[in-house]
Amino acid sequence: MTPDALAALHARCFTTPPPWPAAEFIATLSSPGAFLLHESQGFLLGRVVADEAELITLATAPEARRQGIGRSLLAGFLAEAAARGAATAFLEVAADNTGALALYTQAGFAVQGRRRGYYHAPDGRRTDALILTRALV
Template sequence: MSPEQLAALHGRCFVTPRPWTAAEFAGLLSAPGCVLLTAPMGFLLGRVAGGEGELLTLAVAPEARRSGQGRALVERFLAHCAAEGAEAAFLEVASDNKAALGLYHRTGWDSVGRRPAYYAPGIDAVVMRHGLAQPA
């Protein structure tokens, strides 16, 4: 997916936090350790560095939600992080995004902190961690 395609889909999925621009996606994609995973109607952007993975954003088209694409992307990201030698992965998610919180809990993430009013007044960021299993 091109930065423009990523930005268009991101814009369909997010209001708060605000959708990212094509220029922001281009910058992230050019950074070392960047990981872009795609699905037919979604994508996950993350990075791996310094023994840690960071899930930056996950977007699945509204009409494709609850189809397993988000879960598959998260599981692929976790496997990639472990294969790269990361010991843990982190993410931040809006406290009012119940669907995402449920997905992350179901895929083994634990809430480890909060950033008050990180996204907007009254919308905290929930910091989550996944302890990765190293491949055999």
């Protein structure tokens, strides 16, 4: 997927946190340890630094949700992170994103922290961010 295609899909999936422009994808993908996994209707951006993996963002086209794309991308992330030497993985998710929370907890992630009012919605509403982690080894 091109940075423009990533940005377009990200914009269809997110308002909070704000969707990334193509330049943000270019910058992130050029950083050490970053990797991209994608399918026709979704993508995942991750990074491994030392022995820790971060799931940076996961996006699935709204019309293609609940078809296993997110689960497949997440499994790919866990495998790629382990192959790159990560012992643990972490991610951040909006506390009100029930679909994502279900996906991550089914994959063995557990809440380790909360950032109160971290996300700012376009309407001014604030939402907590949850920090989830899991062991890879």
